[in-house]
Amino acid sequence: MRFCLRILFFFLIGIQFYAQNSKIDYFKIVNDKSTIDxxxxxxxxxxxADINFVLKNDSVFKPFFKPFVNLGIYNKRHWLKIPLYNNSDITNFVYEFNQTNIDSLSLYLVKKKKVIRQFKEKGLYFHKNNTPAFLQNRYAYVYDINIPKQDSIVLYVKANVFDDSFKTMNVLWSKDNYKNRxxxxxxxxxxxxxxxxIVFLIILLSLAMLFFTKQKLYFYYIGFLFVVFLQITGVRYFISPILIENTLFFGNNFEEMLGFLVIFxxxxxxxxxxxxxxxxxKVSKATKYGANFSLLIFFxxxxxxxxEWFYSFSYVFSKLFLLIISVTLYFFAYxxxxxxxxxxxxxxxxYAPLMLFMGHFILTAMKLTNSYNPLEWEVVIFIEIIVLTIAMAHRYYLMMKQNSDxxxxxxKEQERGIQAMIEAQEKERSRIARELHDGVVQQIGSVILKSRSILxxxxxxxTKExxxxxxxxxxxxQDLRTISHQMMPRALKELGIVSALNDLLENSLGYSKINYSLEHFNIKxxxxxxxxxxIYRIVQELINNIIxxxxxxxxxxxxFNTNNTIxxxxxxNGVGFDKKISINGIGLLNISSRLDMVNGDVNFEPSPKSGTLVTIKIPLINS
Incomplete structure (x- = not known):
């Protein structure tokens, strides 16, 4: 009896062991695109472990019936076992492994516990074996596999990742449908x-802003853009990550190394x-200390x-530190x-998209989420850079506007000073002219009368004497009277500009060999x-120069007056006017200063008579 019970016991144990090792839940292929869950x-x-070990020890595998595989950063070596059953009319497929920063990746096709095909090892350190299309494996690693209709096969995937969390989505495409992909x-x-x-162009524009403004803000922004540019070109294989790691001495975790520079x-x-x-x-001081600490960590x-321990530390610290800093600065920005x-x-x-991205990134690394990040790194960075560039341009505009103002x-203050000086000058001219006319001229006239009477x-x-x-x-x-009239002509004060100019020309040129003419139109x-x-002072200055x-x-x-402009x-018809020599002369500066007070402008050019032609325009409105 005991013998029979023992046989029954071992028989049940054997059946259970066989069932555990033979029961496989296959993923059924039913169409030309299947996300494996x-x-x-x-x-x-x-x-x-090697392929022989995992083939003999199915018990080490745990079921994971979700499309997004997330094993976090805790382990460095991972195996995936993917049982497939072809329930479709397709036989030629493309298997897509959606994680690019894998150090090494091996794929085995297994049937009835035997390896029927082993693909060349791929990954960052086997980049020569990666897919050559689209600048190598920019978005995924792909394999061509064949599965007969109504037949099964098991994929064994071995992935080593030393500086990132292991996270992937596996997709099976038909050969024809993969062309759309x-x-x-x-x-x-x-x-x-x-x-x-665009990033490169923004770097050039920021360099120009740095050159013109000499502000540290633009230097730090250029540094940030350059590091991001280097990160993206490395992650997406525009530049080989191995080249970055070996040439720049960043080691295997170049992304985290660059991350410390980004934080700085x-x-x-x-x-x-x-x-x-x-x-x-205080926040500014703490921010600077934090930035310098990040730079110290980089060195x-x-x-x-x-x-090896540093990989996990740098991965978590760079992401977590950036998130903490972003949240803190985000709070003060708010x-x-x-x-x-x-x-x-x-x-x-x-920074709103970046905070969401980094938060999900850290949750993924800690195995606290089983959802694929809805935001892509390039999209997040693109939004951040575009918004910040607009902000920088706006800031530059405000700064230039402030400088312009x-x-x-x-x-305006200089003009006020010049205007005050000219007004004071005119007052002083008027006072001196009045003193000359009413005082000295009258006294000399009295002296002449008395002298005549005495003589x-x-x-x-x-007598001759x-x-x-x-x-x-x-x-x-008479000279004093003329001077007093020129300093403050009575005709200008009592009759207007035309009469004053007539007197000025007659007194200045009337007894000379210079013929003159004065024409006026629409000065009513x-x-x-x-x-x-x-106008009087400018003509006076020009006549003196002519003489x-x-x-x-x-x-x-x-x-003349035309369209409210004098x-x-x-x-x-003289020898002409050398503007290069006379442009800084006191006379011309005096003319310009006076015209600035009335919003006028002056133009000197050669005259058809081989002399000088001076044209002055003064608007009557807002003068």
């Missing part, structure tokens, strides 16, 4: 090339971008990268936005006092 997983830290990859690759071109540039950049030093000095990593600070709004928009304010009583009036003395006194008195009313004085330097024999002056034309 029935697979078995096995991860290990130290022991490196290839077209999609080409389109995405084109978008990526365009994006990288982003923190310094954000400190300047949000102007934290002004609004939150230490150059020596620590040879240790506070600035509450204060209606424009850069705070830009920061909130730019500052320059305008300085010019007449003494019978000396007709007396006549010469009286003539000198009268000439001096008195002009504003400021404009009349301006002293031009050697002219003819002078023509025209003044046009003054002064033309002579």
């Amino acid at each position: 029935k697979q078995y997983v096995f991860s290990e830290k130290t022991f490196s 290839e077209r999609e990859i080409k389109i995405r690759s084109t978008y990526l090339v365009v994006f990288l071109g 540039f982003v923190m310094h950049y954000t400190d300047n971008f949000l102007n934290l030093k002004e609004y939150y000095p 230490l990593a150059l020596f620590l990268r040879k240790y 506070k600035l936005a509450r204060k209606k600070k424009l850069m705070g709004y830009y920061f909130l928009i730019a 500052y320059q305008k304010a300085i010019i 007449a009583k003494m019978n000396l009036l007709d 007396s006549r010469e003395m009286l003539e000198m006194l009268e000439n001096s008195n 009313e008195r002009l504003p006092k400021k404009i009349e004085i301006t 002293k330097h031009s050697k002219a024999s003819e002078v023509s002056i025209q003044i 046009i003054l034309i002064v033309e002579d």
Whole structure:
């Protein structure tokens, strides 16, 4: 009896063991695209199993009936067992393994516990075996496999990943349908090339802004863009990751190494971008310390990268530290936005996708999520860079506008100073002219009358000496009268600009060898006092220059009003005007200063008469 019971016991154990090892839940292929959601997983830290071990030990595998396989960062070596049953009319398939940053990847086709085909090893360190299309394996590793109709096969996938979490989605395509996938990859690759071109262009523009502004903000932004550019070109195989790792001495975890540099540039950049030093000095100080600490970790990593423990540390620390920093700075950006600070709004928009992406990334690494990241790294970075570039351009515009307003304010103050000086000068001219006319001229006139009376009583009036003395006194008195009229002509004060110009020309050129003419049109009313004085002083300056330097024999002056603009034309037939020599002369500067007060402008050009033609325009509106 005992013997029978023992036989029964071992028989049941054997049946159970056989059932456990023979029961396989196959993934049934029914169409030309299938996302595999029935697979078995096995991860290990130290022991490196081979294909013979896993074929003999099915019990090490655990079922994973979900499309997104996430084994986190805890283990470095992983096996996938994917049983497939072809329930379709298709026999030629393409197996797509959707994780590109795998150090090594092996695929075995197994039937009835025997390897019927072993593919060449692929991965970062076997890049020569990777798919040559589309600049190698930019989006996935692919394998051509054949499964007969109504037949089964088991895929064994061995993946080693030392500097990232193991996360993948496995898709089985029909050979024909995979052509659509290839077209999609080409389109995405084109978008990526365009994006990288935009990033490169933004780097050049930022260099120009750095050159013109000399602000550290643009230096940190350029550093951030360059590191991101290097990251994307490495991840998407525009540049071989192995080349980056070996040439730049970044080791196997170049993404995390570059991540420390990203943190350094982003923190310094954000400190300047949000102007934290002004609004939150303590936060600004802590941000700078955090940035410099990240840079220190980067340099230490150059020596620590040879240790295996550092890979997990750098992976978690770089992502977690960036998330903490982003959340902290995001909070203060929110506070600035509450204060209606424009850069705070830009920061909130730019970093919202990044925070979502990094949060999901860390949850994936810690095996706390079984969903594929809905955001792609390139999309997140594209949004961030575009928004920040717009913000930088806006900031640059505001800075240039502020500088322009500052320059305008300085010019306005200078104009006010010049205007005050000219007004004071005119007041002083008026005072001196009044003192001369009402004082000195009148006194000299009295002296002449008294001298005549005294000389007449003494019978000396007709002598030569007396006549010469009286003539000198009268000439001096006439000169003083002329000077007083020129300093503040009575005709300008009482009759207007045309009469004043007539008197000016008669007194200045009437007794010279220079012929003159004055024409006026549409000057029916008195002009504003400021404009009349301006025109008179300018003509006075030009006439003095003609007398002293031009050697002219003819002078023509025209003044007229057209479309609420006073046009003054002064033309002579002299030797001409050398603008290069005279442009900085006191006379021309005086003319320009006076015209600035009335919003006028002046143009000097050669005259058809071989002399000089001066054209002055003064608007009556807003003068």
